[in-house]
Amino acid sequence: AQTVTQSQPEMSVQEAETVTLSCTYDTSENNYYLFWYKQPPSRQMILVIRQEAYKQQNATENRFSVNFQKAAKSFSLKISDSQLGDTAMYFCAFMKPWILSGNTPLVFGKGTRLSVIA
Amino acid sequence: DAGVTQSPTHLIKTRGQQVTLRCSPISGHKSVSWYQQVLGQGPQFIFQYYEKEERGRGNFPDRFSARQFPNYSSELNVNALLLGDSALYLCASSLAAGGENTGELFFGEGSRLTVL
Numbered sequence: 600a601q602t603v604t605q606s607q608p609e610m611s612v613q614e615a616e617t618v619t620l621s622c623t624y625d626t627s628e629n630n631y632y633l634f635w636y637k638q639p640p641s642r643q644m645i646l647v648i649r650q651e652a653y654k655q656q657n658a659t660e661n662r663f664s665v666n667f668q669k670a671a672k673s674f675s676l677k678i679s680d681s682q683l684g685d686t687a688m689y690f691c692a693f694m695k696p697w698i699l700s701g702n703t704p705l706v707f708g709k710g711t712r713l714s715v716i717a
Numbered sequence: 718d719a720g721v722t723q724s725p726t727h728l729i730k731t732r733g734q735q736v737t738l739r740c741s742p743i744s745g746h747k748s749v750s751w752y753q754q755v756l757g758q759g760p761q762f763i764f765q766y767y768e769k770e771e772r773g774r775g776n777f778p779d780r781f782s783a784r785q786f787p788n789y790s791s792e793l794n795v796n797a798l799l800l801g802d803s804a805l806y807l808c809a810s811s812l813a814a815g816g817e818n819t820g821e822l823f824f825g826e827g828s829r830l831t832v833l
Contacts, residue, residue: 603759643824690760704762709758
């Protein structure tokens, strides 16, 4: 079974600074997807960024980028120029492709609560 | 375009009662998944339905059941409620069909269930 570990329960960062959230995972699969989701107090889980394991290039989405280390099974999220609206719970998640499993359950970590301070 | 919608947003039940939660996926999405998020934890997978058939089930007791309707909406039922069932129940939809699968789930805002 796959597991996802987020070792930082809480983090804080000054507005406009850069912060990195850590995530490690365990799997025997070679092909899979990794995600970072953001959950603000409104509760809705919002996709921040996704990475396909077969792609060596790290994904980027505006101020958000990842450092994907497949051999180390590490998938960290870097937020640049932090904004007050980035305050939220951040969850790292793993998914096997549908073609391999016939279903698409996400396996989530326990989350990191990020506070952006003015 | 409307996103994933869930109802009710909040509800309170007592132990032993039964509850039904509802979910409407994004138009065109044929797969619906349900997740349970206990306070302070990440969501845990309960069920996935695709084309009205159960495609996956997480490690939850038989008190939990679900179904998907011809219009792809879905219901999650929980019988004989326990205090430990108190949680945020999230519904997610996706295209999820072979090569069409992008691996992305779109979540609703959830139904907050409190069991007293």
